[in-house]
Amino acid sequence: SIDMLMSSEKEEDPDVIPEDSSLLTLRIRKKGLERREETIIVDRACRQETLAYEMESHAIGKRPDNLTDLIEEGELLLTLNIFYPVIFQKHKDHKPYQTVLVLGSQKLTELRDSISCVSDLQIGGEFSSQPDQAPEHISKDLYKSAFFYFEGIFYNDKRYPECRDLSRTIIEWSESHDRGYENLQSVKMEDYVFNDLSLKIGFPYLYCHQGNCEHIIIITDIRLIHHDDCLDRNLYPLLIKKHWLCTRKCFVCKMYTARWVTNRDSLAPVDPCFFCDVCFRMLHYDAEGKKLGEFLAYPYVDPGIFN
């Protein structure tokens, strides 16, 4: 009976703002709507908006098939913003970021594995003479070291023998003179879960991989898990927001995303020039696969590749 006091009796269309409303909010909104109707020809969600909404809500309410994967009550849910390393000038005011939800009982290594950064996929080396051998070793496999920095402690990834302690340089530097940084420590990332950490909300922390690719991490929220959240442990860390980056297209066909970039190319109108795989081979190699003209070619991974 309490509920009935709230809602209206007759059928109402929530899309229509009532004419004689006494609420200021509605009056303002109505003006905005009318303005939209005048200026916009087709009023529907663009694909970025659809994507953003999908990402935010796709996992809501999910339950696992296997009951051992069910998240228990009292679990903490952290919301992290992981910023992209600066690439473009246009991003200097609003740095793009992705938002990830992480459980308190998850290990730091799980978060590290879930961060997808374009620098992980880079392939080093000049491949103009052997274009078919290019995608052999991506940087993710070659340089496996990474660390997180939270509250004065470096958490290094030491799961593989190739991983090096990247934070050692920093610690040695801070200890060499009295620079005012106290007590920096270095520990193993795989030994810790998020519940063990002491964190500040809103304070920037660091994730560094590939030796010099640095991402700022900011924790925006910590809360208890809720009945309506996704309760499938396997889906975490869960990506709920990603920045949409426009991909560079091939210079020739303007359709496919660029996979090669050339420098000092006698056949290309600009330096550097981007090509998709097909156009690249058609232009630079003859039917037998011999190199035509002088150029340097590098495999290119576009930052927008995760769209």
Added chain:
Amino acid sequence: MSAVPGLKEDCEELLGAFQQADTVRFERFAELWRERRFHTIFYGRIRALERNKLTKATLELAQKYFLPPYSFQIRVGALYLLYGLYNAQLCQPKQKIRIALKDWLEIQKFQQDLLCSQHYDAAYIFSRLRLARAFHFTAMPKLLTYRTKKKIEENYFKEEFKDPSNRINSLITNDVLEELMNIHGHYQKMKCVISANKSQPDKALSLIKDDFVVNLKDITLEHQEWQQNRMKLFQNTEVTDETENKKKEEALLESEGSERANALARIKYRSYYAVAEASKSRRHRQVQLESSEARSSCGKSPSQSKKTSRRPQPARRRDGMQVAKETVTRHIGMPIITEENSDE
């Protein structure tokens, strides 16, 4: 979260009307809500993503009124408002109300108060919200966003909603005054001891006013009264703009409300009014507690007085509008502290 234009005004208008109704009954709130058709606040062709953001911002705004330092009645009004907004929202699944850890204790105390003062409808609403799992229990009250704001929003509280800030009273509390009296007494005794005449201190030793503690207490009380009068003046200036109908409606309601109010418990926010009690040695001059601000829901506060004479009540709504008109023209300035001659 980005602000929803016009929402703050609408909420404050509703809460203001609720405050003036001088009751905490849910039926009254529901009437006000239905009058304004507040559930339409989410209407308008809004797409899903925008709607989520909007609802979150709305709930966050309403949640602010639910916590201290707002007065009891406003907090109950905010509880009802949250209940209404939570149920009226169009998002599927529903957006939740964020409560920070540090505020949770306050809210539990609030719930206890509701139960003690037998405001069962408010307590019922609160338990309904909890059953519906309407809360997110978070570490911090505000979800952070990282867009550079075009202008920094100022977080100002509407004056009338707040309990008058009693910084003076929190500084000069019972304990402080009693200690001062004790120290003063000791000081006087010491002066007597070292002076020639054992029964009273030397004239050369009198460096302070003897009854400064009592004066201090009086001044504090005056300040408190002045503050209350000022608040009432603010509220009454609004009242004079209202129409006849509202008057009649409220007269009716008050007879109802006052019945219930009288049947219910006493004021629990005694803590906001630190009564400056004179120490035991001066019991005959004990202070009277003025009744709390007119907007209290629980009815009259008991005056802790040995003397029953009340100072003239500031204009209350029950006396009708005529009194209100008078107070508008009266100018209330800061009370002037008169200098006394020092006693020996």
